[in-house]
Amino acid sequence: MTRVRVTAPRSITPGATALPSARSAADSRDAAEESDAGQVFVRSLIRTQLRLGVVVAAGFLLILVAFPLMLGLVPGLAESTIVGLPFDWVLLGVGIYPVVGLSAWLFIRTAARNEARYRDLVGDK
């Protein structure tokens, strides 16, 4: 088990290295990432991840809005029952959660893939 002890919580000193870095061995790669060429990859990764987040969020919100719209627009749907329970309750009280889980799972998979592609580009093993 990897155990990392954090000994100094106030290690952030303004002006100097803005965020604490424990790995000095990786400094050369830090420099490479901060070069103009490295930043092209970093910027492209950030854009890709942001686009992914926005697409998943928009898709989820569309489905979220579609549920009550469907109930309102399809006559008799809200009054129908499913296994003895009112359909509108089942749709909003149960049916949304799988959509949340699926969106999250899709996001995590794609985000990890984006990061793997970035690693390949910068030659990280």
Added chain:
Amino acid sequence: MNPVVGIAAFAAVSVATAVIGFYGLRISRTTGDFYVASRTVRPWWNASAIGGEYLSAASFLGVAGLILLSGTDALWFPVGYTAGYLMLLLFVAAPLRRSGAYTIPDFTEARLDSRVVRSVTSVVVVMVGWLYIVPQLHGAALAIRITTGLPAWVGQVAVVAVVCVTVVAGGMRSITFVQAFQYWLKLTAMALPILFIVFTLAGSGTPAVAAASVNPTAVAPAGLYQNISLLVALLFGTLGLPHVLVRFYTNPDGQSARRTTLIVLGLLSVFYLFPTAYGLIGRMFAPVLAQSGQADALVLLLPGQLIGGVAGDLLSALVVAGAFAAFLSTTSGLVVSLAGVISQDLFGGSVRGFRWAAVISAVVPLGIASMTGSLALAGSVGMVFAFTASTICPVLLLGIWWRGLTDAGAIAGMATGALLCGGAMVAGAVLGAGGPPSWLAQPAAWTVPAAFAVTVLVSRATRNRVPRTITRLMTRLHTPERPLVTER
């Protein structure tokens, strides 16, 4: 209800909490342990702990009560509480973990290279935390009054005392075990009674008193604007909650922060099926609870109402235990994160300072709670989400994704959000008697865009203040961690 049941249930939960807390004490030694459990907490433990901490009085009591009153309209509450974590996963989880910040003020200070921003963020975080603890204490007061007949303040003082003892003793490490235990306790306490009720009702063929769609009271359901505004508050409020964010530091890296969030989403989805079931059964079989103004106590009263006898008492004891687990876990989570913020800014981050800060963080809301009357639980927690969404959320989201954010923009945005949303809360409370207009009662739909707009505009106007460290920071936030080679 038999008063012994309530007292026994509360005592059992408190003892269990304290025992697990002291067990944790033996493991936590360094300052790092005290703050964030030294980042050695496994995803399942961490996710259970996040679930335990997040499911507050509002989720345990308030949601079911609101569903009893407002029917399908109130289903947006559990959906929003869960979907808020989806937003957290999409936009915050991994970058925040990679920032290496312990608390939100740590993050804003590092991101904007400004001590002033740190102080302003600290003030906002402490306000959010206190606002959030108050409804927990109101919930405790309600539960103690209903289940034992003791005066309401006994519940509030008891919760604060237990929280202070556990937090002061063990810090984050013991709290992680306590919270994880409390998630499973809450789920059991919620699920067993309602399953028992459903099977009993189905077995005996008891006919429903009313249809699920029948409004049990004369109170009009919330309109479209209120539902949208509520969703905005819940979706964007979750990702700014201080006790939620501090948990992400306990993940070893960004990808595991994402995995933890996925597990949390699963845990929350399962949990929220049950308040929904209570609300539905309550509407069909016990609408009288809504008519007598006891909607918030629905979860506590339903087993006794529908089952009765020894079985009813036992199930009641279980829900009371779950309710106290909810008050204790959310309050202690908030106290830990507030104490982290207060002690770093006031006491220089020592363990001793953390203990003092913990006591301050718990006692101030006790004072506020004893002076204010109880509102509907889910509603008052909804206001806290609106406040977070209008203050911390814009700075966090823009700070992670937009290079152009400046310290001036962040401060202006937080101030705008706090003034608008805080003003709406105060105005709503003053106008309280006849019920405030919906745009004041549920302000997130206009305060959140306003805060975002001000943050962006002021940042654009002060473009020369973008910190020089920005390139390094954005790289750190968004690029995957390298595999650790030196540490073992």
